[in-house]
Amino acid sequence: MVEPATDTIAATKLVPLLKDELDIVIPTIRNLDFLEMWRPFFEPYHLIIVQDGDPSKIIKVPDGFDYELYNRNDINRILGPKASCISFKDSACRCFGYMVSKKKYIFTVDDDCFVAKDPSGKAINALEQHIKNILSPSTPFFFNTLYDPYREGADFVRGYPFSLREGAPTAVSHGLWLNIPDYDAPTQLVKPLERNTRYVDAVLTIPKGTLFPMCGMNLCFDRDLIGPAMYFGLMGDGQPIGRYDDMWAGWCTKVICDHLGLGVKTGLPYIYHSKASNPFVNLKKEYKGIFWQEEIIPFFQAATLPKDCTSVQKCYIELSKQVKEKLGKVDPYFDKLADAMVTWIEAWDELNPAGAPAKVSNGKA
C-alpha cells in the first residue's frame, strides 16, 4: 500500500532552483488546502491559479504563498472575444495560466495531487526533479538502454553514437503518479481497485517520431521553447468531450518538438494522486474521444511540418490547418477546435509580444 508523505519539511532545499524563472499553474474549483503539504517545495515560487466554474466563489489560498488568481471574469476581460478559446468547466482552463505567465518555465499540478514518497520513505520534491529534467538535455534520436545518460551514475552505453551525445534541448518533463493511475473510464470501471505502487527509478526521453499520452496532472515545460503548443483545446462546457485536453496538447507538442529537434522526457518525478475521478462521469466526457482517438492518433503520427515552420507559432498554425482539413471530416468539432487553435495563438502573441523580455513577477495579483 502506498501512502503520501507526511514529513515534507525535512526534504526542503535551502536554495530553490529557478525561483524567479518558473511559475506554478494550478487550475481549481476549491480552496487550495492541498498546498499545505507542498509548502516547503512551492512556497518560494510564484503561483498562477486559474479558477474554474462560478467566478463569484471565493477560493482560499493558504497564507504565505505568492500568487495571482484569475477567474472566468478575468479571462473574459483580458482576452475579450478571444476568451472563446479557453475552456470553461474543465481543467483545460489551466492553459490560460501558461499564456499570462511571463516566466521561462511552467510547472502545472492538479489540486488532488500530494507529495509522494520514494522507496526510502523520503518526500519527493517533484518540482526539483522536473527542473533537473528540463535543465539537462534529452536524447530523442537514439535510445539509451540505461535511461537518462545525464543522470548521476549513468552514461551513454556502448554503441551510442558520439555525435548524438550532446543531446537536444528539453522542452517537456512529464511526471508520473503513485496511487491512482491515470486510467480512462473503461479501465477505471474494469479495475476499480488498481493502484500504482511501482516506483520506477527512471527518466527517459520519448524517442523522435513516437507519440505518447501526455497527462497534465504533473507536468513541467519550457515556455520559451514550446509554450504556444501547450494549448489544452476546447473541453467541458458546451463541448462534446472532456478529459482529452492534455492528450491534445501532448500530441501537438510532440509533433512540434520532433519537428524542431526538441526533447520530451517522461518518468520521475512521481506525485501521489489521491482521488480517482468518477468513472461514470468520465465515460460520458470521454466516449467520443475514445472513438475519435483512433483517427486522431494516426493523423498525428502521419503529420509532417514544412521546413519554413521555424517557430512554435508557425508550426501550430500549420497544424491547425491540417486538423481542419483532415480531422474536420471526422466531426465538425474539429473545425471549431482548429479555429480555436488559431485564436489561441493570436491571444498568445497579444499577451506575449515578440522580443518582450521575460519579466520577473511582482507578487500577488
Added chain:
Amino acid sequence: MVEPATDTIAATKLVPLLKDELDIVIPTIRNLDFLEMWRPFFEPYHLIIVQDGDPSKIIKVPDGFDYELYNRNDINRILGPKASCISFKDSACRCFGYMVSKKKYIFTVDDDCFVAKDPSGKAINALEQHIKNILSPSTPFFFNTLYDPYREGADFVRGYPFSLREGAPTAVSHGLWLNIPDYDAPTQLVKPLERNTRYVDAVLTIPKGTLFPMCGMNLCFDRDLIGPAMYFGLMGDGQPIGRYDDMWAGWCTKVICDHLGLGVKTGLPYIYHSKASNPFVNLKKEYKGIFWQEEIIPFFQAATLPKDCTSVQKCYIELSKQVKEKLGKVDPYFDKLADAMVTWIEAWDELNPAGAPAKVSNGKA
C-alpha cells in the same frame, strides 16, 4: 555497493517455463564455473556452448547440466566453406549456437555474468523474467507512460488507443546489467570506477522507428520470429573491428522487427556483470567502429524494406544488398560483411529447412 546474490536455490521455481522450447547459448573460452551460481535457474534447460579460440582446449562444464558443445573444428565440419561467416576469437561466434538450435527461444548470456539481486535482496531469475517478457506482447506503435501495460499492477493509461491494446508479438527481450555497465572504451577510460547500482523496475518496448544499442550479454529472443536476423557479423580474428557484433545484430534486428510489426523490449531482468574488460584492448577493437557507427546508424535509421519482404530471410538478404550499396563506400569491410550476411542466411536455411518441426533436443552431445 551492489553485490551478486549468493542464495539462488531459494529463488527457484518448481516448474521451469518453456523447458523444452528454449536453449541457452553461451560463448566461452574457459571452464564454465559461473554456471554453479546459475544452477537452480539453468539446470532444467539445454545449453549450447560455443567454444571460441583453440579447439584443442578442454572446457569443463559442471556436472548435471544438459549441454552440447561446439568448437571451431565442429563449426568448420558442420558448415564447410560457409563457416567463414562465423567469427573466430570473438564472442560473436555465439550466433552459431542460434543456428544449430532447434528450439523456438534462445537465451544467451556471457560467462562473466552472475545472478543479480533485486532491491529486496532476492536473487533474480533472469531467464524467468525474459520468458515473461517474450511471452507477453509489445507496444511498439504508441508509448505507454506506465511502461509495460501487461505487467501485474499496470495497464494502458488514458489516451492509449484501444485498437493498439492487443500489442504486437515480442521478438526480443533485452536485459540489463548491474555493477559493470556496458560502456565503450572511451567511457570506460574516463569513468573507470563507475558502477551501475540503479535498479530500474521497468520493462518497456522500444518504439517502432527507434534504434537502440543491443547488448548480447543478457539477451533472449524468439528464434522462429527473428532468428535469422540475429547474425553477429564478422568480428575478431582477421577482421578490422570487434565489440560491434551485438550492435550489428541489434540494428538489423530492429529494422526488420519494425518492418514485420514485431516488438523489442528492454529493461528487466538485470544480471550482475562481474568484470570490466580491458579498456585499452577494447579501444583497439572499437576505434574503427566508433567512426563507422556515425555512418552506420543514419544508414539503418533511413533503411526501408519493400513490402514483398515478408520473411526474416528476405528482409535480411535485402538489407545485405543495401549494406553493400551504401556502406561499401565507407570501407571495403562492409562489402565483406554484406557477403557474409548472405552466407549466414544460406547456412541458416541449410540447417533449418523450411517446415522442419522444432525438435526437442535429446541431451548431451
